Amino acid sequence: MYVTEGAVKLKTEDTELICRAGSLLFLPPELIYTTLLDSPTVRLYHLFYDLCLPRDWSEAATFPPGGVFLTGLDVKVSAHPYVCDMEFLNRPTVISTFMHASDRFERMLREYTENRPYCRLKLNAMLGELLAEVARAQDSITKTSHAQNPVSKPIIEYIRQNYTGKITCRSIGERFHYHPNYVSYLVKQATGMTVREYITLLRVAEVSRLLDETDMSITEIAQSLGFYDSSHLCNVYYKTTGCTPRGRRHYSVNI
Numbered sequence: 374m375y376v377t378e379g380a381v382k383l384k385t386e387d388t389e390l391i392c393r394a395g396s397l398l399f400l401p402p403e404l405i406y407t408t409l410l411d412s413p414t415v416r417l418y419h420l421f422y423d424l425c426l427p428r429d430w431s432e433a434a435t436f437p438p439g440g441v442f443l444t445g446l447d448v449k450v451s452a453h454p455y456v457c458d459m460e461f462l463n464r465p466t467v468i469s470t471f472m473h474a475s476d477r478f479e480r481m482l483r484e485y486t487e488n489r490p491y492c493r494l495k496l497n498a499m500l501g502e503l504l505a506e507v508a509r510a511q512d513s514i515t516k517t518s519h520a521q522n523p524v525s526k527p528i529i530e531y532i533r534q535n536y537t538g539k540i541t542c543r544s545i546g547e548r549f550h551y552h553p554n555y556v557s558y559l560v561k562q563a564t565g566m567t568v569r570e571y572i573t574l575l576r577v578a579e580v581s582r583l584l585d586e587t588d589m590s591i592t593e594i595a596q597s598l599g600f601y602d603s604s605h606l607c608n609v610y611y612k613t614t615g616c617t618p619r620g621r622r623h624y625s626v627n628i
Contacts, residue, residue, distance in 0.1 A: 374392060374397070374398040374399075374400070374417055374418065374419050374420070375396075375397050375398075375417060375418045375420075375474055375475070375478050375615075376392050376393060376394050376395070376396055376398070376415070376416070376417040376616075377394060377395075377416045377417060377418070377475060377615050377616060378394050378414055378415060378416040378417075378616060378620060379394060379414050379415030379416065379417075380392065380393045380394065380415070381398070381408060381409070381415060381417060382408075382409040383398065383400075383406055383407070383408050383409070383465070384406060384407045384409070385404060385405065385406045385407075385465060386405065388465060390465055390467050391467070392467050393469070393581075393585070393621055394614070394615075394616035394620050394621050395469070395474075395475075395581065395610075395613075395614030395615055395616040395621060396467055396468065396469050396614075397467070397468040397474055397507065398465070398466070398467050398468075399465070399466045399468070399507075400465050401464060401465070404465065406465075418478045418481075418482065420478075420481070420500070468507065469578060469581045469582075474614070474615060475614065475615025476615075477499070477503055480499065481496060481499050481500070481503075484496055484499065506565070509564075509565040524559060525559040525560070525562065525563040526563075527549065528545060528549060528556065528559055528560065528563075529560070529563055529564070531545065531548065531549075532545070532560070532568070532571060532572060532575070533575060536572045536575040536576060536598075536599070537576070537597065537598050537599040538599055539599065540568070540572060541553075541568070542554070542556045542557045542560075542568050545568070556568070573609060573613060574613075576598050576599065576600070576609070577609065577610055577613045577614065579598055580594055580598060580606065580610055580618065581614075581621060583597075584618055584621045584622045585621075585622075591603045591606060591607065591618050591619070594606065594618075606618065
């Protein structure tokens with residue numbers, strides 16, 4: 374599930390999750406859950422990857438206007454109860470920030486809507502790519518992907534501690550006495566992202582946290598996290614998450 378506007382509260386037997394605008398929500402196959410939508414302006418993509426539904430299946434009775442169902446995807450990664458070795462797929466998981474998620478879902482929706490030959494094959498490939506990219510991003514955030522590399526580990530730690538400042542491959546290279554190209558290689562190998570993409574991911578994730586948990590203005594957040602100004606923050610945040618900072622804060626305080 375990818376929320377583009379508003380917020381969704383989801384309840385399972387064991388837990389309750391809130392998925393705000395710009396967030397991805399993953400649920401294991403066959404999990405029983407209840408979705409609470411308190412606002413008529415909620416918009417989201419609801420993508421099933423564990424079952425096949427006919428294309429003419431009607432969700433009108435169970436889903437509000439503005440929702441988009443991408444149904445009929447037949448990715449079965451493995452048997453229940455463990456989906457696969459992607460840990461985040463084996464339990465309800467909210468990922469607050471994922472690079473370019475909005476663009477990815479729009480492309481999947483366009484492919485599904487046009488229903489051209491080999492549509493299902495293309496959608497499965499797109500979904501598989503999405504899951505792999507999310508898994509890599511999760512690995513980089515939890516440090517599992519670079520924990521075994523003693524060379525890249527201090528560089529990743531340095532970026533995570535200093536991402537609010539002006540960091541480049543050159544400045545990192547000067548700090549650790551490496552060539553900038555080698556720094557770029559190490560970061561890409563550890564995170565699956567360029568240095569700029571990784572810094573953007575960290576900054577946007579922190580923007581989301583500050584919007585949710587503090588009363589700081591967007592201008593103050595921009596200044597504290599190394600953005601040029603509030604307009605720069607808004608442009609980067611919208612491009613990355615598909616929602617505006619004001620939209621995120623509005624639904625954070627009203628859910």
